[in-house]
Amino acid sequence: QLRPVESGGGLVQPGGSLRLSCAASGFTLEYYSIAWFRQAPGKEREGVLCINETGDTTVYANSVKGRFSISRDNAKKMVWLQMNSLKPEDTAIYYCAISGWPHCSTSISAFGAWGQGTQVTVPS
Numbered sequence: 327q328l329r330p331v332e333s334g335g336g337l338v339q340p341g342g343s344l345r346l347s348c349a350a351s352g353f354t355l356e357y358y359s360i361a362w363f364r365q366a367p368g369k370e371r372e373g374v375l376c377i378n379e380t381g382d383t384t385v386y387a388n389s390v391k392g393r394f395s396i397s398r399d400n401a402k403k404m405v406w407l408q409m410n411s412l413k414p415e416d417t418a419i420y421y422c423a424i425s426g427w428p429h430c431s432t433s434i435s436a437f438g439a440w441g442q443g444t445q446v447t448v449p450s
Contacts (some may be wrong), residue, residue: 329442331441335444338412347404348360350422355424358424359428360425362376362421365443366415371434377430379428383396393411393412412446413448419445421440426438
């Protein structure tokens, strides 16, 4: 089964930046929306940002507005999550997920291909 592969996580001090990458080899990305989700210890998985087939962004988590951005390169089969002004509450495992639809769905069930995640830690 095809699945995306995340990279770029790590330990970063509050106020710092990280850029997560999602490699989606084998997918024809231009037909699908792609999202980043995250799951903190003891919490449910939540959506962060999504980018649709035309490059428009949907913000799932209001807490990242103005700090995080998502971008894609269909030819390179890559999606990125740029995270700035990181806070301890951003600590989580971050997952890249590919939807079976061109638009960004509000339902997590629309995302059928998931990566294994990459850990982001922002100490308090």
